[in-house]
Amino acid sequence: MTPGKARPVAAGPRADAVYVNGDIYTVDEQFRRVSAMAVGDGRFLAVGSNALAKEFIGRNTAIIDLKGRTVFPGLWDAHLHFSWYGESLLRVDLSGLEKSACLAAVKAAADKAEPGQWIQGNGWNQALWTDQSGLVGGLPTAAMLDGVSPDNPVVMERTDGHATWCNTRLLTISGMTKDAPDVAEGLIVRYPDGTPTGCFVDAASNVLTSTPPMTEQDARSACQAAQQALFAYGNTCVCDMGSGQAVIERMKDMYAEGQLKIRVQQYVDVQDAATYYAQPLSARLRLFDDRYTVNGIKILNDGAMGSAGAWFMEPYSDNALFGRPPGWVGFPTFGGPYHDADGDPVLVPTIRQNTEKLVEAMGAAVKAGFQVAVHCIGDAANRAYLDAVQKVEQDLPQHAVDPRFRDEHAQCPDADDLKRFKPLKVIPSMQAQHATQEVTMYESRVGHERTVNGGYVWRSLIDLGNVIADGSDAAVEVPNPWWGLFSAVTRINKNGYDDGGPWYPEQCMTREEALRSFTIWAAYAAFEERARGSIEQGKLADFVVVGYPDTGDTDYMTMPAGDIWRMKADMTVVGGETVFMAPGLSLLASESEGAVAAGRPYRSLSVAASRVWATWRSRGHTARNAATTSGSNWVPALA
Numbered sequence: 001m002t003p004g005k006a007r008p009v010a011a012g013p014r015a016d017a018v019y020v021n022g023d024i025y026t027v028d029e030q031f032r033r034v035s036a037m038a039v040g041d042g043r044f045l046a047v048g049s050n051a052l053a054k055e056f057i058g059r060n061t062a063i064i065d066l067k068g069r070t071v072f073p074g075l076w077d078a079h080l081h082f083s084w085y086g087e088s089l090l091r092v093d094l095s096g097l098e099k100s101a102c103l104a105a106v107k108a109a110a111d112k113a114e115p116g117q118w119i120q121g122n123g124w125n126q127a128l129w130t131d132q133s134g135l136v137g138g139l140p141t142a143a144m145l146d147g148v149s150p151d152n153p154v155v156m157e158r159t160d161g162h163a164t165w166c167n168t169r170l171l172t173i174s175g176m177t178k179d180a181p182d183v184a185e186g187l188i189v190r191y192p193d194g195t196p197t198g199c200f201v202d203a204a205s206n207v208l209t210s211t212p213p214m215t216e217q218d219a220r221s222a223c224q225a226a227q228q229a230l231f232a233y234g235n236t237c238v239c240d241m242g243s244g245q246a247v248i249e250r251m252k253d254m255y256a257e258g259q260l261k262i263r264v265q266q267y268v269d270v271q272d273a274a275t276y277y278a279q280p281l282s283a284r285l286r287l288f289d290d291r292y293t294v295n296g297i298k299i300l301n302d303g304a305m306g307s308a309g310a311w312f313m314e315p316y317s318d319n320a321l322f323g324r325p326p327g328w329v330g331f332p333t334f335g336g337p338y339h340d341a342d343g344d345p346v347l348v349p350t351i352r353q354n355t356e357k358l359v360e361a362m363g364a365a366v367k368a369g370f371q372v373a374v375h376c377i378g379d380a381a382n383r384a385y386l387d388a389v390q391k392v393e394q395d396l397p398q399h400a401v402d403p404r405f406r407d408e409h410a411q412c413p414d415a416d417d418l419k420r421f422k423p424l425k426v427i428p429s430m431q432a433q434h435a436t437q438e439v440t441m442y443e444s445r446v447g448h449e450r451t452v453n454g455g456y457v458w459r460s461l462i463d464l465g466n467v468i469a470d471g472s473d474a475a476v477e478v479p480n481p482w483w484g485l486f487s488a489v490t491r492i493n494k495n496g497y498d499d500g501g502p503w504y505p506e507q508c509m510t511r512e513e514a515l516r517s518f519t520i521w522a523a524y525a526a527f528e529e530r531a532r533g534s535i536e537q538g539k540l541a542d543f544v545v546v547g548y549p550d551t552g553d554t555d556y557m558t559m560p561a562g563d564i565w566r567m568k569a570d571m572t573v574v575g576g577e578t579v580f581m582a583p584g585l586s587l588l589a590s591e592s593e594g595a596v597a598a599g600r601p602y603r604s605l606s607v608a609a610s611r612v613w614a615t616w617r618s619r620g621h622t623a624r625n626a627a628t629t630s631g632s633n634w635v636p637a638l639a
Contacts, residue, residue, distance in 0.1 A: 014058030015040040016576055020050045022066030025556070027073050027519045027534040031512055037071075039541040042289070042575035047535055064587060066545070070556060072515065073535050074236025074542030074574065075481040076522035079408055079429050079471035082240040082264065083247045084161070086222030087214065088475035089229065092121025094156060095478070099129040099140070106156070107148035118211055119149055122157035122475060124165060127306050127441040137189045138308065138322030142168045142198025155211055160476050163307035164205040166198050174209040183207060184337035184347070187309065202303045202333050216250075223254060227262045231580040233480050234544035234569030237263035239429075239471065239526055241373060241408065242298035245272040255288040261574055263542070265526040267296035267373050270334075270361055277368035289575065290540065295527070296371035298408070299361060301334045301354070302381035305411065305438060305445055309333070310378035311348070313414070317447040330378050334358065351384045358388035366392060366403055371527065373406040373429065379454060382413035389424050406469070406525060409434070410461070412446060415453035422465040427525045429469040430458065432484045432514070433477040436493035439503040452504065458488065459507040468509075469525035470517035481518050486565035488514035511557055545571035547582060 015038035026032045026047060036053035038046040045056050057063065092109045094102045102124050109119045126132070126140055134144060145154045145167035154167040178194035186204030189197045200208065214222070230238065243251075243266065254260045268276050276284060276294055284294035303309020308316055311330040319328045331347045332338075335357025338349035362372050376382040389405045396403070402425055407413075410421075410428035421428060435442075435456035443451045458468055470488065472479040487493070488509040491502045502508065509517065523533025532540050546556070549566035553559035556567070571587070572580040581587075 013040055013045055013056060015045055015053075015056040015061045017062040017064060018053045018057055019064045019066055019071070020053060022069055022071050023555075024066075024071040024535060025073070025515065026536060027515060028536050037535060037543075039576045042541055042577075044535060044537055044539050044541050047537055066587075068554070069570070070546040070548070070554065071535070072234070072544050072546055073519045073533060074544055074572070075234045075518050075569075076469075076533065077230070077235050077238040077471040077474070077479050077481065077518075078469035078522040078525055079241050079431060080238050080474040080479055081161070081242065082226055082238060082251075083219070083223055083243060085229075085474040085479065086224070086226030087219075088122050089225045090218065090222055092119065092156070093123050094121055095123035095125075095159060096128065097124070099126070099131050099144075102156075103144060103148050106145060106154060110149035110152050110154070113152050115151065117152055119152050119154045120156075120211055122161075123159050124156055125159045125306060125437075127438070135322070136191065136197045137199070137324055138318075139163065139189055139197070139199040139201075140165050142166060142171055142196075145198070153209075155208065158304075158307055160304040160306055160473075162202055162304035162309050164200045164208065166200075166208060168198070170208060171196060171198060174207065176207070180207065182347070184345070185331065185333045187331070187347075201307045201309045202331075219247075219250060220254060220259070223251060224259060227260055228580075230262060230479055231572045231574075232569060233482070234546075234572050234580075235262070235479060235481060236542040236544070236572060236574045236579075237265070237523075237528075237532060238479075239265045239267060239296075239373075239469075239522075241267050241375075242269045242300065243267075244269045245275055248272075248276075248294065251292065252287070255292050261291060261577070261579055263290070263532070263540075263574065264292050265296065265528070266292065266294040267298040267371075268294060270297050270299045270365075273297045273365065273368075273370065277364070277370065281369075290531070295369075296373055296406075297361075297365045299334055299358070299372070299374045301358070301374050301376050301385060302332050302378050303330060305377060305442065308445070310412070311380040312378040312412075312446065312450075313351075313380045313383065314450075316445055318444050329380065332381060332384070334361075351380055351387065354381075354384040355387040355391070358385060359391050362388055362392050362405075363395070366396070371404055371406065373408050375408045376413075377409050377411040379412055379414040379417070379450070382407065382410065382417055386413075386417055386420050386424060386426065389426055390420075393424065404525065404527065409473075411456065412450060412454040418454070418457065418460055419464060421461060427469060428461050428466055429471065429525055430456065431471050431473045431477065432456075432458075432487035432509075432517075433472055436487040436491060436503065437477065439493055455504070455507075456491075457507050458509050458513075462509065462513060467521040467524060468513075468517045469522040470514070471522070482567045483565050484518060485511075485514045485567070486561075488517065489564060490561050492562075515556070541573065541576040543573050544569045545573075545587075 018038045020036045024034045034048050036050045037044055038053045038056035046052050092105050153170040156165045176196045183204040187201040188204045189199040302311035309330050311332050315327050315329050332354045335354055338346050338353055340346050365372050374385045376385045405426045406429045407426050408429045410430055470484055489511055491505055491508050520533035523529045547568040547570035548554045549563050570582045570585050
């Protein structure tokens, strides 16, 4: 070849970028690891050897030497609350704090607030507090907050979003006295004389005067903050569970304006679902260059373990300790109000009553072509849901597409119900971090037998033939998938389970299973396994370049398990575009020979990769694109 003259380029697809000399986990069926991949027009053109990838080099192809770095498919958070997580980043954060630190954080916010300004926050978890003094019913009181903010209204959400803690100022504004009536699908925690303590569980929180709504700009800022944080953790796709119409339409506008790029599978709050049932597929599937799809509904069927709202068939084991009513079993949060045989209102119905309500809502969703995801924590909630799935599936047409019903959390099903998941094709969508955060209170809540037989039993479910979709439930937990992988593999919390070692380690996942749960299994749970979730030819080019701790171990499969949480995202790529790069990361993209001859041998990787997004925008994709469909109401058109 004549020096300075470009080599002729062969016919065929040319890559925007070729990545070579890497340790690339494809997470395909064989769990192959390869060295190179070619990316073009937002998809993987080739995955395999350096030689194969180099066949796709053209005049303008950027060549990135990974220098042995690990690459994972884009990580997928299969269960979070997108806007709520973003809002949490803008409020007082009580996550992981002791009681005294929580009160100090509220005081600091109140000291800066204007008179009458609301103090809002989230993340408190009384199960983590060393100092349990002053709790009523196992929950904090308004009196505690009065000492740090007597004049400004204070409202703090529990880490799981299933309980609200407020001060006396807010109780007064809300007109809450001992004469306040009980609430269906919720609990007003009271002193013996009936006076509200300042803690409200599930639907009971709705009796409080509503907090001032966020401005539109603040709501948008919250969404952008959520996206930025998720990208920084290596997440490229999420399942947003339970957003309502206002949030969904805001997000659509933000995608149309180019402010959002993360891939979101949207599960609509069942209360707003009918609006979307009536829409054509083109208005809700694979919008904005396959960034946003509305194709599921979310039903909340019970509360949470920490606030004792999760619904069980037998009483909680620690009712006496926390002064709950004798026989307290929690309650369902869907389908009420319920009545007994005499027509009197009841907080806790029969399982059959709850099942009938679920069947009605689920049947409507299935008929409209929507996937159903139901929050179930206690064994009664799980039993009622599985019964409902069985009834709905019996009524499906003979050749209907598998609805892939999802059980969100599947946290403590009865041992007899574990065997029903696989035959009913119900996907357990579980959050590994929940297990390791609840180890200090789980067994005291439900006792040894229920813990052993149903408490986050990942191994049991996988061995029965199920796949598990993993996530964080953010803002309940931080959407850090590296903590999720660590929790799944070790069942140890961030404090080393108080140096007590793994929590029922026989239920651990293998490292391969854990990675699948955050990639291809999560994609399968959302009907996306043919388009995302693994690094394979033709799939969307979503991936993360992995950073390891400074211990010399650079292999996820063999590094000490105790260091998995120290892994991080060095670079996150969505559709071929670099959307996050760790500060100080130096990766240069060398050009093809044609570019070298033109005098521009190198450019920064972030600039090279951003061409894909610029191209997408230039093609007119700022409008709400019509989706391409395969003719099925269930599965959007697949690559």
